[in-house]
Amino acid sequence: MKLRVSLFSLLLLAACATAPTGPGYRDTGQPLSVTTRSDHARLSGDWVLRAATPPTPDMAGLVAVGFHPGETDTFTFTRRVCDAGGACETRRITRPATVLGPNRWRLSGPSGALELWVVWVDEGYRTAAIGTPDGSFGWVLDRAASGGGDRITAAREILEFNGYDEGALRMRPEGDNT
Template identity: 25%
Template structure:
């Protein structure tokens, strides 16, 4: 196969992935991101408490997301997980995000493929920046994040209510195993 043919095939495969992804939200429900996000307070480590299943986090436990400010004004993103068990092999993905609007970022983990990016909307962050709910308008991804590996039932209920108000089917959330603290 020629280089052009191979490139066209790979391009087609990449475009097909989002179409094949399961939808977890009713897209007729308007999605609303936070009106104001203090990016300096949002930076740092977040533990993934729950997520909607996705192909890039298959068998991931102990998932963390680390956000930092880059010199170019963009946000560095490092997602880390353990494969299968909390002592399993580490898998990490490095990316970058650009702020598009308050509470709305565009994230890419493949910088040389400009079309391989995702919308990352912060739907809720509590006043002390210890709990956040994130989603994507397409409805193929969504997360409950916290600064600690476990959260209270009240925080979980609040996070799920935010997801439901943005059209998500929270029955499809999966728990993310985290180390006990």
Template identity: 25%
Template sequence: MLRRYLLPCLVLTLAACGLNGNYRDTSIPMESVAQLDTERYLGLWYEIARFPNRFEEGCVGVTAEYGLLENGRISVTNSCRQGTLDGELEVAEGSARIAAPGQLKVKFVEWLPFEGDYWVIGLSEDYSVSVVGVPSGDFGWILAREPQISDEALAEARAVLERFGYDTSRLSYTLQEG
């Protein structure tokens, strides 16, 4: 049981050090959104799509939930089901801090000195769809408040990724209920 939680945390830590695949042309400058209302961003997000990564292998029904901690940090709870929507639930808990507008530093193993980048690079005006990337290009996600989004919203999110040099042909779409 401990191995199931420690392994994803270790993989995330190693990935933060650049040991994952690269999905973007890093010669293209990447910017986060100029303003992020943290309180509006908190809550439950469904993963619509992601660039493949080791710590989400076999995951479907993926969600990320953010909350405010007493110390001012943000709680991060990532959940997925293995293989099928009724598969075994896996949960990884961590925390994040705001590094700059639209930019978070996330860690899943508090005693390790490594933090991963989490940049909100696109956000719908109503905070219903978020596009997340990292400068290294090793990760990227499209998240939404609902398990499904319209084709138009998906096209807009993909366009954000492409604007910052991501190869969206390599996106993997996440099976969600609904």
């Protein structure tokens, strides 16, 4: 009888637990690392999205990310948005960023606060793996829309090592920079 009461209590507690508020593509029980390469001048500029987890509504159609360090760091997100009739347009939004530490920022936006962490960047600052501690998304960014297959693979493996579900990362067609 005591075992039944204890089991019932555990089930009741589990039923009262709060469910996650959004999709998680990362095992948050695994620590998320941040790269030790920290050169804002080399990280700055435009990056093409090469692979990503399924996007949040405000990041749907994301094709590029720009990082602009300065007195106030900013990120520019370029999205390709198409209507039901197939007409597409490019939209850009710039968000100011609060520096949390080397290679870590907090951005505010329509879906609330968002933390961006540079998990890995190659030595030449050509390819980067970007993630969020809550696992809401992971990105592989590159300076070019094609090439660098070895670096793209390395970025995907680094995200997987940091708890991301590699099966959730979707590759964009190589050469697609629209």
